[in-house]
Amino acid sequence: MTVDRPADRPARVANIFDVARLAGVSHQTVSRVLNDLPNVRPATRERVEHAIAQLRYSPSPAARALVTRRTRTIGLVAPGVSDYGPTSIAMHFNFAARAERYNVETVSALDPAPAGVRGVIEGLLRQRVDAIVLIVVDVGVLEVVRGLDLSIPVVAAAATARRSPLLVSIDQYRGARAAVRHLAELGHRRILHVAGAGRAPDALERMRGWRDELAARQLEMVEPVHGDWSAASGHRIGAALAIEPGMAVFAGNDHMAIGLLSALRERGLSVPEDVSVVGFDDVPEAAFLYPPLTTVRQDFAALGELIMQKVLLAVEEPDSVTEDTPLPTHLIVRTSTQAPAR
CATH class of the missing domain: 1.10.260.40 (lambda repressor-like DNA-binding domains)
Incomplete structure (x- = not known):
C-alpha cells in the first residue's frame, strides 16, 4: 500500500x-x-x-571541516555490571565499530548514576574521541546528557517513550505487551510482574507495556515487585510472592525468571502446570532450562549495527540525523507457558 x-x-x-x-x-x-x-x-x-x-x-560544511581532525576513536560508556543486555550491546557495538575501522575506547561507569556517568564523559572528551556512545541503565543519565554542551555527538542506547534523534533502542514496550498478550490469550486472568531495576529505562518500558496490556484487557493489576536483574533476586521474590495455581508471571528478564523457576519448584508449584512463566532477552541458556523458557528475544547484533550507523551519520552529516523506529522484538514460545487448568 x-x-x-x-x-x-x-x-x-x-x-x-x-x-x-x-x-x-x-x-x-x-x-x-x-x-x-x-x-x-x-x-x-x-x-x-x-x-x-x-x-x-x-x-555538511561543518562535517567536512572536521575530517582532518578526527581520531577514528569512539568512546563507549558501559555500565560496570555483567548483566546480559548491556554486555551484549557493548560487544555487538564493538564488532560494528571494528567493521567500520573505528577504535572503541570503553570505560566502565562503576557508578551508573548521572553524576558518575558525567565524570566518565568528561574524561573521554579529554581523549579527543569523535563521538560518545552511552549504554544507559539509569533514566537520570539522559537528562544529564541533554544538559551538556558538547562539541561531538553523543548517541544513547536507551528504551524510553520520549524519542530523540540520537537515541536508539529495541522496542521493550511492545515486547512486554506481546509477552502479556500471550499469557492472556492462553486464558490467564492474573498476570504478575517481577520487574527489573527501578531506574532502568528497559525495566520502566517493560512495566509500562505490562500495565497497558492488562488495562486494554481489563485484567486485574497487582503492583509489580522489583528485582535487580539477577537470578538471586528472582529467587528471593519467587519465594515470597503471593502466587497460586492458575496464575502467570511475566519476569523482567530471563535471569530473574531462572531464579523464579527455582523458587516455585521449591514451593511445590510446577511450571507450567500450576504457573506459567515468561522471561525477556532469550539468553543462550533459556532453551535448555527445565522447562524451556518462553521469552522475548532481542536482536543485540542489529542494535549494535544501528548504534554505529547513527554515530557515523552524526559525525558525517549531523544535519540529517532523524529519529529511528525502535527495533522489534520477537516472542519465543517454549514450554514454560500453557493454559491454566480449569
Whole structure:
C-alpha cells in the first residue's frame, strides 16, 4: 500500500549513506571522493559523483571541516555490571565499530548514576574521541546528557517513550505487551510482574507495556515487585510472592525468571502446570532450562549495527540525523507457558 506524504512535510534530504547505496560503494569511499583524497579508482569516483548529482546531495560544511581532525576513536560508556543486555550491546557495538575501522575506547561507569556517568564523559572528551556512545541503565543519565554542551555527538542506547534523534533502542514496550498478550490469550486472568531495576529505562518500558496490556484487557493489576536483574533476586521474590495455581508471571528478564523457576519448584508449584512463566532477552541458556523458557528475544547484533550507523551519520552529516523506529522484538514460545487448568 502506498501512503501519500503530507504536503506540509518536507522531503528527506539525502545523506552520505544514500549516496553510498546508490553508487554501490562504502560511505568511506564517498567521503574520500568528497574530500578529493587519493586511492579512489576513476570509474568508482565517476559513479559516486553521478550518485551525488542524481540525489542532489550537499555535504555538511561543518562535517567536512572536521575530517582532518578526527581520531577514528569512539568512546563507549558501559555500565560496570555483567548483566546480559548491556554486555551484549557493548560487544555487538564493538564488532560494528571494528567493521567500520573505528577504535572503541570503553570505560566502565562503576557508578551508573548521572553524576558518575558525567565524570566518565568528561574524561573521554579529554581523549579527543569523535563521538560518545552511552549504554544507559539509569533514566537520570539522559537528562544529564541533554544538559551538556558538547562539541561531538553523543548517541544513547536507551528504551524510553520520549524519542530523540540520537537515541536508539529495541522496542521493550511492545515486547512486554506481546509477552502479556500471550499469557492472556492462553486464558490467564492474573498476570504478575517481577520487574527489573527501578531506574532502568528497559525495566520502566517493560512495566509500562505490562500495565497497558492488562488495562486494554481489563485484567486485574497487582503492583509489580522489583528485582535487580539477577537470578538471586528472582529467587528471593519467587519465594515470597503471593502466587497460586492458575496464575502467570511475566519476569523482567530471563535471569530473574531462572531464579523464579527455582523458587516455585521449591514451593511445590510446577511450571507450567500450576504457573506459567515468561522471561525477556532469550539468553543462550533459556532453551535448555527445565522447562524451556518462553521469552522475548532481542536482536543485540542489529542494535549494535544501528548504534554505529547513527554515530557515523552524526559525525558525517549531523544535519540529517532523524529519529529511528525502535527495533522489534520477537516472542519465543517454549514450554514454560500453557493454559491454566480449569
